[in-house]
Amino acid sequence: MMSKKLERVISLFLTLIIIIIVVNGLSLTYEDKADSPIKEYIIENHEETGAVNLVEAVLLDFRAYDTFGEVIILYIAIAGVIILGKEMRKDKTEDEQDQEEPIEDSKKPKEEKT
């Protein structure tokens, strides 16, 4: 077992490392990447996409893969919610089948009619 003093020293050390990494990354982002050639490329060529808005030109033309990924993420999230509901419903029907069924029967024909 580690002593508490050692744990504290290690956690302080790790926190310092994380702070250094984050500050280093931020400074890199703002100083070196601000005037990269990709910016000029997008500004010069965005008229080919037909979009006046630069953000939209990047989202739907230069980086349409990224938008596709976002769309698929939403699709998978809904599939996960449906599967989760199915699993919970299965557990419920196994446990409390006698209590649940009359409620279900009264509701189901309504849903099927509409």
Add this chain to the structure above:
Amino acid sequence: MKSPVVRTAARFLSPFLFLSGLYFATHGFLLPGGGFQGGVLLASGAILLLLTHGRDKVIRIEENIDWFETIGTVIFLSAGFAGIFVGGFFFYNVLPETPVWCIVLDVVISLKVFAGILALFIYLFGIRRVRAC
């Protein structure tokens, strides 16, 4: 919800939410906004009606919500594959130098996000029950 104030306010507010959602979705190539924002606004209008008036007001949308989601994904994917046949790589701009490509993709994304957010709401709040299999 029984309160007449809330019901009336929601009934007056939801058409404006739908309108602004459509505006954001179709003018994404020109102004700030786009498919995701427009879709979320459309979904917020539908959720407002669903919370205040029950399922009856949005029953047509709510019944076909899975189809909206699937059709949106399929059209978006087929737009990507159309780029392969026309230009040679995935998501190549089929109609360059016209805003048609951006408008079509924006409308498709807004339909998909609208269906997605509404389906998440419907399933998580138990408005529609998932059948156990």
